[in-house]
Amino acid sequence: MSLFFRRTMASAASLKQASKVVCVGRNYGDHIKELNNARPRQPFFFLKPPSSILLPGAGPVLRPKGVDMHFEIELAAIIGKQVRNLDPNDEKGALDAIKGYAMAIDLTARNVQNEAKKKGLPWDIAKGFDTFLPMSDFIPKNAIANPHDVEVFLKVNGETKQDASTNLMLFQIPRLFSDISRVMTLEEGDIVLTGTPAGVGPAVPGDTISAGIRVGGKELPEGRIELV
Template sequence: MYSVRLAGTEKNYRVGKIVCLARNYSEHIKELGNEVPDKPVLFIKPSSSIIGHRESVVIPSYSGDCHHEVELAVLIGKWGKNISEQKALSHVAGYGVAIDMTLRDVQNTLKEKGLPWEVAKGFDTACPLSEFISADQVPDPHDLHISLQVNGETRQDSSTACMMRRIPAIIRDVSEIFTLEEGDIILTGTPAGVGPVVCGDKMRAEIEKVGSLEVAVQ
């Protein structure tokens, strides 16, 4: 099982599930031609999809259109079910940088057929993830510059202030469906600018006050 570490500490968290929120930035919704959802759109990546800093994304042979999606990752530090918005941030141990790798062609085919997305979202190496910093080092997770570059070219450049659903509401909504346990991770959605990567590309994702993440594509 994959573990993540809080920077500057000896604390390691064994990752259980990775719960991902789709369609949380309005400009990203527009660029893909999706509708604004009335309720949160959630899916899960397995912990086996995680890779770390300076490792490599391996695009599966069944896809010809793999996209990057930079996201703020939230590390859960304690058990919770039906968590209120008022108590939600007390369950957060730390924040990290994630890239939600997406097989866009596969996802679109599955969506057209009304089928689940996991094949397009949960494949091995689909979740590059940085180490985490303690939550107390991020005074406001809703006011952070978030960006991603491919081969030095900026593709995504936004702020977590543009989130439609904020972290306390996300944790509330997720915990109504899935019990949250220590080591679970929530991905909070991606801003506009997603696009394809191919073999040989190098990605650098960065979130202000949180850190950076570099991975290659093969």
């Protein structure tokens, strides 16, 4: 039991060694509508600092004063080897470059982000606070046969807020890796968040958040995130 626990912790801890975390925006049509955003003609993305990663059991989310904090559940792909200038049609190349997955909550200071958008300023502060990237344990690659056919969900106080299939992604992983890797080389250990479906909303002090992933209707225990 304790050996198992140590192994789990070790692989989760390695997530924090990522040289970067790349997050895709507006990748589910229904989420774009709910935020009144424009549908992108191509994927866009931004960075979260590895210092924002909150590993399982590493403590509570710290919501800074005055921040309207929103949750966004996302499937994260963990990069297993360098990816540069990937062809968008190279599905095999994209999936071969993945060494595993994790679930991730792209916590966002929505009021800070809205202000930044209005002023044309960067999103990195709104997205980058310490603890603003709770992650699950590492999910072995073989637990997810097809990353475009799993369900991701998030509940607040037991009530389902987000629950959608990843087959609703506007741009699938090969296209995402292609667009990202034509700008910035993806390195082993890097983390790519693939966007959030509809249902994002605020979490306030006292809320409990639980999130996870189902494959073929069955939840993967490694994909659990519990925040109290």
